[in-house]
Amino acid sequence: MKDFTEETALTQTDPRHDSAVKHVTGRAEYADDIPEPVGTLHAYLGLSTRAHARIRAIDLTRVRGAAGVVGVLSAADIPGINDVSPTGRDDEAIFATDKVEFWGQPIFAVVAESRDAARRAARLAEIDYEDLPPLLDIDAARAAGDGYVTPPLTLERGEPGPALAAAPHRIRGRMRVGGQDHMYLEGHIAFALPGEDDDVLVHSSTQHPSEAQHMVARVLGIRSNDVTVNVRRMGGGFGGKETQMNLFCAVAALAAKRWNRPVKLRPDRDDDMQATGKRHDFVIDYDVGFDETGRITALDGEFAARCGFSSDLSGPVTDRALFHADNAYFYPNVRLRSHPLRTNTVSNTAFRGFGGPQGVIAAERIIEEIAYSLGKDTLEVRRANFYGQPGDGRDLTPYHQSVEDNVIGRIVDELEASSDYQARRAAVLAHNARGGVIRRGIALTPVKFGISFTATWYNQAGALVHVYNDGSIHLNHGGTEMGQGLNTKIAQIVAEAFGVEFGRVKITRTTTEKVPNTSATAASSGSDLNGMAALDACQQIKARLVDFAAERWGVAPEAIRFEGGRVHVGDTTMRFEELIGAAYMARVQLSAAGFYKTPKIHWDRAAGKGRPFYYFAYGASVSEVSIDTLTGEYRVERTDILHDVGRSLNAELDIGQVGGAFVQGMGWLTTEELWWDKAGQLRTHAPSTYKIPLASDRPRVFNVALADWSENREPTIKRSKAVGEPPFMLGISVFEALSMAVASVADYRVCPRLDAPATPERVLMAVERLRGARA
Amino acid sequence: MQPRSEIRFLLNDTEVTTGAVGAGDTLLDMLRLERRLTGTKEGCAEGDCGACTVLVGRLSEAGLRYEPVNACIRLAASLDACHVVTIEHLSGPGGRLHPVQQAMVEHHGSQCGFCTPGIVMSLYALWMQNADPDETEIETALQGNLCRCTGYAPIIRAARAVTRYGSPAEDALNRERAAVTARLTALRDGRRVELRRGDSRAILPADIDDLARVLSAHPQATLVAGATDVGLWVTKFLKDISPVVLLGHLDALRRVERGPEGLRIGAGASYSDSEAALCDAYPHLREFWSRIAGWQVRNMGTIGGNIANGSPIGDMPPVLIALGAEIVLRHGENRRRLPIEDFFIEYGRQDIVPGEFIEEIHLPAPQPDRIHAAYKISKRRDEDISSVCAAFNLHVEAGRIVTARIAMGGMAGTPKRAAAAEAVLRGQPWSEAALVAAAERLAEDFTPLADWRASAEYRLSVARNLFRRVFLEHAGLAEPVRLARA
Incomplete structure (x- = not known):
């Protein structure tokens, strides 16, 4: 038998990612690595090659007749409902029927003996289209007045109309902000195994197993208790696997039940994108x-x-853009309106920040406009607009929530000092004053990010903890592991609750069988929600253990302590497993289901008022860049970050999240460009054409620190704060530093109004535009 | 000698003999589907993300050399007499982590873990060559590996620290180098290999003359060197490339020789094979070189293939045209020599007939009084395809431009000389004004396309500005006029 107390290679403080050894040896199992039972079939999707067209006829004769093909599935083969809309709007068919609404929309699936055979067969479909005019972008959608995919939102406070009319200065402007592909290294995948009766088991790589379960049941016309969805780990998610996996799970399950054989569905990267x-x-x-x-x-x-052809999560995403259009700034009079436009493009979805980054970057553009028009440093303008403290009249957001935990001033002050911002800015100005080809820029940008799902009911979680009678602990919770280290953090919470070694806690795959009705692992909420639920389960078991030990050894409950793998019961000390063994023999229940729901939050969308967020996370970054004014190429010379995660659950994992989010945010604003052709086909649909940052793109000097003095003023798990999304927006400092470098060619008197992403092309074109403006 | 009908190679510690290999079968599918070596991942199936990185050891004239390659586009048929090393082969007895793996664990180098095996393999290859690399060397080794989670900083820290966990001398592949060399040598019997799976065929000629014979006999065959382009025909377009004729195993075709008349580069020489000789002869290519693809692709892709595929956005043609390079085309026993610029007729059409192949590339010896420059402009600095590629070869004597050879990629349907701009420069004084005036003529030379890489307007603007850059770079300014790598 293993002796747990000797298994202390992983230290209690900041243990490494629980799968790290499996990652580096290739032994970590992803959905495509699960051994395939004999008889496994492979499905492949047949996609639309039109952005908008009526389907006159679908001829799948050649598909059916292709080598290795077992059969095809289209809308008529769906026993339940042909829809996977995650918000119940019934606007997202699995298979298009009479009309296609974007290039790449699934029309059918072919099932074959091998993935290669299915892929080849899928290309043989003959579909007769009658082309309709497509609305491909925001301008076209607005001009056509075709409407919204979901109701828009207005946030309003004060009297923006009169206040604008009376303002000493006024600027109107427009900014275009590009989208972003998730480019998770592991693409979508679902592997379904048929069971008895209506049962079906789906292994997948989804951030939302409960929703996938629900969707599979809905599409198959069965019940949730017939469907099990398992997720051991994802090869990255970033929001792209929150709702988008539903279709893959449903199609694989449909085929598995239809042919009573295991069926795997894994699109190629191009189809995935x-x-x-x-x-x-x-x-x-x-x-x-x-x-x-x-x-x-x-x-x-x-x-x-x-938004694309359907609503998907566009309602909450565009809402969140408005919730973050203030970033860290107080707007005395404000009106913000969203326009979730229907277009003939793929239905856009969740992506780290969930609309928040698009709101934040607008706020930062507005700061730039003001700074360049007044000839001030952007940092000075930022400071002038920061939220105040409750009671000083500068604490209300556009959605009427008071900012009660504002620490942005301290974070910015400390970062300004630690990064030597002022001296470096002076050096940048001096460099640019020499007028060379290479110009430099520096910017310090803040972020304030609201934590909670704005869909209030999502803010709940469950966990299941068993202590086996050998003292080993089994942990299961509703969150999913996509690399963020969620399982590690929650295992730490459980280990600490029982005062035992981290290695004693076995982290198991997420499965709808153990914890039901879970929320998506999204909105940065994974450890906030599931950590509390796991702690609740531990506390239930611990309370029973304390009652038992107090009675058995005749001590007061306060005299019982769990620490160092041992339990101190008054003057008696025993190993944890000894207590567990004794408790088992005394018939103490050693298993508990924990639950948590976030307190205090409420939201009245119609009124635009409430407290959608439990608390805010803060951070700031300073980036310095160089640009080549002959080509628009650039380089990030240095970035310094100070980020607030409250009292960190695991500083190493949190620093990893902050650094990774920053680079991903920088990619969104620099080289990651989505490009559709005039027919509506996405032409940047693989890493050969869609360019995410490489190692050589990261800042040459990269200092990431956590605000170690911070703690959540709300009683969150260990007073920590969420970390997944907020640091994504720290990448904006790179964008604004590029902007400053561009502005140097016109003596900083013109706001460069860079659109995002600031590709080398946009940088050069802005340089040439500003040079023209100066001349 | 009778052709052999099987390939024989080492896969980790196992010798594999198989004849059932089709023309388009990839190493990645062989590993994952046939051998269940699932540590090697598919991220993109086009050689861009590096999740499928494995090492391939091959006997070259310099001995056994291990290189990271993309298993997703590496044709399985090309593995004859090679040693394939996957992530599963790295850990020591009892699962003891390799120093590279240990460093990655200690430095939190993985998050989701999906790119990690590929990154470990690239770092392993780097560490075998250079146990104590600096950050620029690490970045260069990782140009072909994408990570979407970590932001790379922890990986770089891990790579810097590997040497703390062990030395290459203790590494299993190094310790077994002699034994593996002997085993691979025994597998090379000099025979032609003809593979067949169903109707799909792959041929590995015995030598260059045999290659000429095979191509004469099968003029419609798909000729493949590194498969960095053809691999995508297979994985992306599901194209049937049978019969395929491979040449990457022909040592004699991979030679790079420097003589008094210049450089001779065999058509099978990879970018990595050619780098030292080419960059020594033409140092202006050193920075340019670091922007060609990622390490894995540089180990597979060839300069010959880059010319032969006729792409208007290949990295090498503009450079070679500016240098006045020529190619030797061979058809059976007949050879002809052609200036490279004449090879490109129009988009999708080159001066080559079925059964003919590029055998060699000839570069003239460096000449005095030349100003050389080669620039690649792309959306992302590394591992991207150029929006504009520009190469300059200006003969400047006594302050006057005698001749100018300027070639550009990404500006037309073929790589092409800037004839009007060149004409303006001839006889002019070496001055910024002359270069700017020449740049103004570019619109006569080129009508570039707009696509996802760049707009036509940007392409033309950048191309013009590069004329200024050439001058400024050679004007002895104190301030740099270009962003340096390190």
Whole structure:
């Protein structure tokens, strides 16, 4: 038998990712690595080759007749409901029937003896289209007035109209912000195994196993208790596997039941990128009033988003863009409106930040506009607009929630000092004053990010903890592991609760069989929700153990302590497993289901008022860049980050999240460009054409620190704060530093109004535009 | 000698003999589907993400050399007499982690873990060559590996620290080098190999003359060197490339020789094979070189293939045209020599007939009084395809431009000389004004396309600005005019 107390290679503080050894040896099992039972079939999707067309006829004769093909599935083969809309809007068919609404939309699936055979067969479909005019982008959708995929939102406070009219200064502008592909290294995949009766088991790589379970049941016309969805780990998710996996799970399950054989569905990268949603791109129109000090007096903002052909999560995504259009700034008078536009493109979806980054970058553009028009450093304008503290009249958000935990001032002050911002900015100005080809820029940008699902009911979680009678602990919870280290953090919480070694806790795959009705592992909420649920389960078991030990050894409950793998019961000390053994013999229940729901939050969408967020996470970054004014190429010379995760659950994992999110955010704003041709086909659909950052793109000097003094003022798990999404927006400092470098060619008197992503092309074109403006 | 009908290679510690190999079968599918070696991942199936990185050891004239390659586009048929090393082969007895693996664990180098085996393999290959690499060397080794989670900083820290966990001398592949060399040598019998699976065929000629014979006999065959382009025809377009004729195993075709008349590069020489000789002869290519693809692709892709596929956005043609390079085309026993610029007729059409192949590339010896420059402009600096590629070869004597050879990629349907701009430069003084005036003529030379890489307007603007860059770089300015790598 293993002796747990000797298994202390992983230290209690900041243990490494629980799968790290499996990752580096290739032994970590992903869905495509699961051994395939004899008889396994492979499905492949047949996709639309039109952006918008009526389907006159679908002829799958050649598909059916292809080598290795077992059969095909189209809408008529669906026994339940042909829809996977995650918000119940019934607008997202699995298989198109009479009309296709984007290039890459699934029309049918072919099932064959091998994946290669299925792929080849899928290309043989003959589909007779009658082309309809496509609306491909925001401008076209607005011009056509074709409407929204989901109701828009307005947030309003004060009197923005009169305040703008009375403002000492006023600027109107427009910013285009591109979308982003998730480019998780592991693409979508579902592997379904038929069971007896209506049962079906699906191994997948989804962030939302409960929703996949629900969707499979709905599509197959069976019940949730017939469907089990398992997720051991994902090869990255970033929001792209929150709702988008539903279709793959449903099709694999459908085929598995139809042919009573295991069926795997894994699209090629190109199909994955063309058929699944991305971050929404936005066109943002702003009208801002401000005074001589740079302080904003009023703002009117219009946030138009390309949502694609269906709603998916576009409602909450565009809502969150408005929730974050203030970033860290107080707007005395404000009106913000969203425009979730229907287009003939793939239905856009969740992506780290969930609309928040698009709101934040608008706020930062507005700061730039003010700074360049007044000839001030952007940092000075930022400071002039930061939220105040409750009671000082500068604490209310556009959604009427008071910012009660504001620490942005301290974070920015500390980062300004630790990064030597002022001296470096002076050096940048001096360098640029020499007028060379290479120009430099530096910017310090803040972030404030609201934590909680704005769909209030999602803010619940469950966990299941068993202590076996040998003292080993089995942990299961509703969250999913996509690399963020969630399982490690929750195992730490459980180990600490019982005062035992980290290695004693076995982390098991997420499965709908153990914890039901879970929420997506999204909105940065994984450890907040599931950590508390796991702790609740531990506390239930511990309370029973304490009662038992107090009675058995005749001590007061307060005299019982769990620590160091031992239990101290008054003057008696025993190993944890000794207590467990004794408790088992005394028939103490050693298993518990834990539960948690976030307190305090509420949201009235119709009124635009409430407390959608339990708390805020804060951070700031300073980036310095160089640009080549002959080509637009650039390089990030240095980035310094100070980020607030409250009291960190695991500083190494949190620093990993912050650094990774920053680079991903930087990629969104620099080289990651989605490009559709005039027919509506996405032409950047693989890493050969869609360019995420490489090792050589990361900042040459990269200092990431956590605000070690911070703790959540709300009683979250160990007073920590969520970390997944907030640091994504730290990448904006790179974008604004590029902007400053561009501005240098016109002596910083013109806001460069860079659109995102700031590819080398956009940088060069902005340089040439500003040079023209100066001349 | 009778052809052999099987390939024989080492897979980790196992010798594999198989004849059932089709023309388009990939190493990755062989590993994952046939051998269940699932540590090697498929991320993109086009050689861009590196999740499928494995090492392939081959006997070259310099001995046994292990190189990281992309298993997703590496044709299985090309593995004859090679040693394939996958992530499963790295750990020591009892599962003891390899120093590279240990460093990655200690430095939190993995998050989701899906790219990790590929990154470990690239870092392993680097560490075998260079136990204590600096950050630039690590970045260069990782140009072909994408990670979406970590932001790379922890991986770089891990790579810097590997040497703390062990030395290459203790590494299993190094310790067994002599034994593996002997085993691979025994597998090389100099015979032609003809493979067949169903109707799908692959041929590995015995030598260059045999290659000429095979191609004469099968003029419609798909000729494959590194498969960095053809691999995508298979994985992306599901194209049937049978019969395929492979040449990467022909040592004599991979030679790079420097003589008084210049450089001779065999058509089978990979970018990695050619780097040292080419960059020594033409140092202006050193920075340019670091922007060609990723390490895995540089180990597979060939300069010959880059010319032969006729792409208007290949990295090498503009450089070679500017240098005045020529190619030797061979058809059976007949050879002809052609300036490279004449090879490209129009988009999709080159001066080559069925059964003919590029045998050699000839570069003239460096000449005095030349100003050379080669620039690649792309959306992402590394491992991207150029928006614009520009190469300059200006003969400047006594302050006057005698001749100018300027070639560009990404600006037309073929790699092409900037004839009007060149004409303006001839006889002009070496001055910024002359270069700017020449750049103004580019619109006569080129009408570039707009696509996802760049707009036509940007391509033309950048191309013009590169004329200024050439001048400024050679003007002895104190301030740099270009962003340096390190």
